[in-house]
Amino acid sequence: MMAPRSEGGRKNSLGDNRVLVIAAALAVLALILALPTACGGSADTTFREQGLATGAPGMNLYSDKEPGQAGILPRPYEGAPPLVPHDVSKMKVTREKNDCVGCHQEGIKVSQDAATKIPASHYQGTELAGIRYNCRECHVPQAEGEPPVQQMNTT
Amino acid sequence: MSEYTRREFLKRGAVFVSVLGGTIYLNPYLDHVEALAENLDDLTWDKAPCRFCGTGCSVMVGVKDGKIVAVKGDTESSVNKGTLCVKGYSLPFIQYGRDRLTNPLIRKKNGRYDKQGELTEASWDEAMGLIVEKAKKAIEDKGPQAMAMYGSGQWTIWEGYAASKLWKGGLRSNSIEVNARHCMASAVTGFMTTFGADEPMGTYEDFLQADVFVLWGANMAEMHPILFSKITSRLEADQDARLINLTTISNRSSDMASREIIFKPQSDLAIANGIANILIQEGWINPDFIGKHLAFKRGKENIGYGLEDKFAFEDEPQAADFAAYKQFVSAYTPEYVEKLSGVSREDLYLLARLYGDPLLKVVSLWTMGMNQHTRGTWINNLVYNLHLLTGKISEPGNQPYSLTGQPSACGTTREVGTFTHRLPADMTVTNAGHRAKTEKIWGLPEGTIPAQPTFHAIEMMKALDRGEVNVFWSMTANPFQGYPNLNRYRNAGLKEENFIIVSDVYPTRSTEVADVVLPSAMWVEKEGAFGNAERRTQFWKRMTDAPGESRSDLWQLIDFAKRMDLGSLFDYDADRFPIPAGHKSSDAAQDAGFYLEKALFEEYRQFGLGTHHDLAPFDVYHQTRGLRWPVVDGKETLIRYREGYDPYVEKGKGWDFYGNEKAGGKAVVWMRPYEPPPEQPDGQYPFWLCTGRVLEHWHSGTMTRRVKSLYKAYPHATASLHPDDAGRLGIKSGSRIKVSSRRGESVMFAEVGGRVTPQAGMVYVPWFDEDVMINNVTLDAYDPISKQADFKKCAVKIEVI
Numbered sequence: 001m002m003a004p005r006s007e008g009g010r011k012n013s014l015g016d017n018r019v020l021v022i023a024a025a026l027a028v029l030a031l032i033l034a035l036p037t038a039c040g041g042s043a044d045t046t047f048r049e050q051g052l053a054t055g056a057p058g059m060n061l062y063s064d065k066e067p068g069q070a071g072i073l074p075r076p077y078e079g080a081p082p083l084v085p086h087d088v089s090k091m092k093v094t095r096e097k098n099d100c101v102g103c104h105q106e107g108i109k110v111s112q113d114a115a116t117k118i119p120a121s122h123y124q125g126t127e128l129a130g131i132r133y134n135c136r137e138c139h140v141p142q143a144e145g146e147p148p149v150q151q152m153n154t155t
Numbered sequence: 156m157s158e159y160t161r162r163e164f165l166k167r168g169a170v171f172v173s174v175l176g177g178t179i180y181l182n183p184y185l186d187h188v189e190a191l192a193e194n195l196d197d198l199t200w201d202k203a204p205c206r207f208c209g210t211g212c213s214v215m216v217g218v219k220d221g222k223i224v225a226v227k228g229d230t231e232s233s234v235n236k237g238t239l240c241v242k243g244y245s246l247p248f249i250q251y252g253r254d255r256l257t258n259p260l261i262r263k264k265n266g267r268y269d270k271q272g273e274l275t276e277a278s279w280d281e282a283m284g285l286i287v288e289k290a291k292k293a294i295e296d297k298g299p300q301a302m303a304m305y306g307s308g309q310w311t312i313w314e315g316y317a318a319s320k321l322w323k324g325g326l327r328s329n330s331i332e333v334n335a336r337h338c339m340a341s342a343v344t345g346f347m348t349t350f351g352a353d354e355p356m357g358t359y360e361d362f363l364q365a366d367v368f369v370l371w372g373a374n375m376a377e378m379h380p381i382l383f384s385k386i387t388s389r390l391e392a393d394q395d396a397r398l399i400n401l402t403t404i405s406n407r408s409s410d411m412a413s414r415e416i417i418f419k420p421q422s423d424l425a426i427a428n429g430i431a432n433i434l435i436q437e438g439w440i441n442p443d444f445i446g447k448h449l450a451f452k453r454g455k456e457n458i459g460y461g462l463e464d465k466f467a468f469e470d471e472p473q474a475a476d477f478a479a480y481k482q483f484v485s486a487y488t489p490e491y492v493e494k495l496s497g498v499s500r501e502d503l504y505l506l507a508r509l510y511g512d513p514l515l516k517v518v519s520l521w522t523m524g525m526n527q528h529t530r531g532t533w534i535n536n537l538v539y540n541l542h543l544l545t546g547k548i549s550e551p552g553n554q555p556y557s558l559t560g561q562p563s564a565c566g567t568t569r570e571v572g573t574f575t576h577r578l579p580a581d582m583t584v585t586n587a588g589h590r591a592k593t594e595k596i597w598g599l600p601e602g603t604i605p606a607q608p609t610f611h612a613i614e615m616m617k618a619l620d621r622g623e624v625n626v627f628w629s630m631t632a633n634p635f636q637g638y639p640n641l642n643r644y645r646n647a648g649l650k651e652e653n654f655i656i657v658s659d660v661y662p663t664r665s666t667e668v669a670d671v672v673l674p675s676a677m678w679v680e681k682e683g684a685f686g687n688a689e690r691r692t693q694f695w696k697r698m699t700d701a702p703g704e705s706r707s708d709l710w711q712l713i714d715f716a717k718r719m720d721l722g723s724l725f726d727y728d729a730d731r732f733p734i735p736a737g738h739k740s741s742d743a744a745q746d747a748g749f750y751l752e753k754a755l756f757e758e759y760r761q762f763g764l765g766t767h768h769d770l771a772p773f774d775v776y777h778q779t780r781g782l783r784w785p786v787v788d789g790k791e792t793l794i795r796y797r798e799g800y801d802p803y804v805e806k807g808k809g810w811d812f813y814g815n816e817k818a819g820g821k822a823v824v825w826m827r828p829y830e831p832p833p834e835q836p837d838g839q840y841p842f843w844l845c846t847g848r849v850l851e852h853w854h855s856g857t858m859t860r861r862v863k864s865l866y867k868a869y870p871h872a873t874a875s876l877h878p879d880d881a882g883r884l885g886i887k888s889g890s891r892i893k894v895s896s897r898r899g900e901s902v903m904f905a906e907v908g909g910r911v912t913p914q915a916g917m918v919y920v921p922w923f924d925e926d927v928m929i930n931n932v933t934l935d936a937y938d939p940i941s942k943q944a945d946f947k948k949c950a951v952k953i954e955v956i
Contacts, residue, residue: 051661052857053664057871057872057926058904058926060870060906076244076247076862076863079225080225080244083868094411095410121237127391130387131238131387134383134384134387137380137381137384138239139241140865142864143868145867147861147863147866147870149252149254149861151251152251152253152255
């Protein structure tokens with residue numbers, strides 16, 4: 001929440017070690033409490049500053065599940081590029097080889113889930129179009145954790 | 156990619172899957188993707204350029220019940236041909252973060268403005284009234300330069316134009332700058348000193364015809380993905396096409412490269428001179444082109460780094476000749492270059508051969524690696540030298556290509572000229588003729604525009620700290636996260652006598668410092684125009700409503716003008732600019748009662764007509780996917796300075812670098828030496844720090860980190876280290892570390908073997924994360940010519956905590 005300012009801005013600005021786990025937990029709690037009123041408010045209420053700053057840096061922890069073991073993630077909206085549910089840390093897209101194409105070209109079924117098939121729009125004739133070759137430009141994995149600020153229009 | 160290797164992929168994939176023990180068969184039900192959005196026929200679709208980088212992709216925006224619910228790549232745009240990157244696909248979410256600012260806010264205690272108070276909701280009338288009170292006081296006490304505007308390459312063209320007119324012609328203050336100073340000022344000074352005219356000669360079409368791409372410190376695979384996809388497309392179409400990734404960091408662009416060449420920070424200056432030396436020694440130059448189209452110059456050396464307040468520099472160009480130039484570069488032997496850069500003789504020769512082979516078409520590409528550089532102008536000059544000596548310029552597939560990072564760094568800040576020293580169409584305030592032309596178009600008395608620049612962006616903040624600027628208004632920018640050596644400037648903003656205004660859409664690190672926060676309308680909530688990195692001017696219409704009390708920056712500027720008794724600057728002939736029937740007008744046009752955007756653009760257009768900067772009439776841009784200027788007789792220009800392509804080049808000339816018209820239309824080859832950076836790793840601070848971005852986040856992350864799928868794709872800024880350094884320091888991925896410099900510190904987690912691997916002795920930290928304020932650590936040294944800061948090099952230490 002918005003505190004009166006001290007020298008250097010927010011008390012919990014980074015570069016300042018006082019914060020960490022407790023602050024992060026408080027921030028999350030505060031965030032949850034603030035959510036219902038975040039968009040509202042009238043002229044006589046104090047603005048509640050949410051913002052993205054939690055007071056603590058984090059680590060990006062991605063899924064270590066093998067392809068086929070990770071399920072399928074919902075798309076952000078109809079027509080949005082599918083998100084990558086599985087571990088991609090060892091996979092490469094180089095000029096010589098594209099590790100995504102193997103499973104996704106034909107939508108190979110692995111255990112319960114089939115790999116999402118590369119759609120016709122991505123092809124030029126029988127070839128994956130060159131402009132679509134670098135799959136990682138659109139298809140991104142998802143790490144643990146939720147954004148500090150939620151969307152109004154997500155369902 | 157050959158048929159053979161494709162089958163190989165499939166085979167590998169199949170093997171991979173069977174190792175996992177899964178059942179292998181083809182799933183016929185998953186071929187949908189874009190088709191779904193196409194079928195949502197209850198959406199209203201309209202075009203807009205993407206809100207993010209300088210590529211300028213065109214997107215189709217799908218609106219339902221007044222909300223953006225989908226986007227798709229615009230198949231009618233030659234920029235992106237129906238594709239988008241992951242940020243582009245996330246556009247439907249950037250407006251809708253739950254903490255969207257919807258009311259003006261004033262810092263108050265006990266119901267009154269108080270620097271130590273809390274941000275409290277207020278009316279527009281109260282907020283603007285307070286701004287006007289503070290502005291009038293600052294101007295009265297210290298003069299108009301004390302009232303500063305800090306705008307953005309994300310301003311629409313008419314917002315930047317209105318701000319420039321209001322400041323330079325209304326307030327009579329040249330205290331107007333933009334965040335683009337930190338982004339491409341060195342590109343501008345590079346263009347101006349070499350060609351006498353700003354912005355690239357080529358377009359993205361050149362990528363499709365090049366044989367060789369050389370990336371000079373630009374990780375395009377992450378930062379310009381759609382342009383990188385044009386490169387991959389070219390590499391796929393031609394097995395002999397090559398990508399060379401010349402970089403200080405091993406990154407994703409290397410994955411598609413035929414050669415990755417790692418060089419030491421700052422040594423690009425030596426590499427470029429070393430290539431030029433080989434070209435001359437081996438006779439791989441184009442004497443005919445050199446004789447007809449080039450001039451040679453040298454400038455001052457040992458030019459400093461701008462670290463001290465009120466630093467001033469003026470270059471003194473002196474004419475030289477080819478013999479002097481040849482002598483100058485002869486010092487850059489492969490041995491000397493290797494010593495400075497770590498680049499081997501073989502790799503230097505490889506580069507020289509590629510630039511020198513007359514049968515190979517070469518596109519060189521760069522962005523922040525060359526621009527955020529204390530010798531940024533010089534390295535821009537030096538890469539142009541390579542294209543000029545070989546005559547590989549201004550023809551299809553042969554181009555030096557300076558990319559941009561913001562959607563309208565070119566269209567707004569460079570073309571409109573929203574810098575302290577500039578006026579529209581490459582003109583400057585120091586030139587009496589330029590001022591007179593501007594005053595005439597603006598209908599102002601002669602002598603209105605002040606002849607002296609005041610503060611460039613870094614100096615503007617220093618002036619705030621010194622008390623020479625007292626009111627600082629940031630629009631569409633995040634200076635209190637983005638400035639280098641940030642501690643000093645945040646403290647400047649917090650000084651009791653200073654008054655900070657931030658117009659933005661979300662709470663940011665800058666609104667923390669602000670005394671007044673103004674909620675802005677963004678992107679398709681207003682009518683707009685951006686100009687991309689291929690001189691393409693693109694328009695969009697207003698499609699949705701801004702939430703609550705939000706107002707466009709244009710509305711804010713004009714409301715401020717009216718309250719300062721300068722509203723007449725924006726009085727246009729309402730009969731000449733009627734609002735078309737059924738048009739969804741912006742707030743500013745509604746208040747004006749006429750088509751304000753059109754009036755501003757048609758006035759602005761007068762600057763460019765007949766001056767190599769011709770723009771088409773306003774209405775044309777709403778009917779096209781943009782046009783690349785100069786637009787003459789309704790036709791856009793794909794290649795400047797070249798006969799047959801550029802309407803300004805007379806028949807028989809071949810090439811004409813008409814920006815240097817007075818010097819015979821010749822481009823300038825500059826003698827620019829290697830000079831060391833101001834701060835280098837030493838015993839106390841043994842590592843280089845390089846900052847930058849990641850694919851998923853744009854700038855300070857205020858939009859992208861509010862989009863769930865982008866946030867989760869790369870939630871936090873981490874510090875990437877070379878495995879050898881990490882091993883030596885006992886650091887693993889996930890170790891909590893502190894990176895500190897002589898100026899400040901920042902805490903984050905380490906990453907080893909992640910997406911990027913810096914060279915040994917370097918740590919890479921992106922700046923998008925509000926919890927990792929890495930600019931507390933960076934150095935505010937700048938290029939004395941461009942005044943652009945170097946965010947890529949300073950000395951730090953790393954501790955495990």
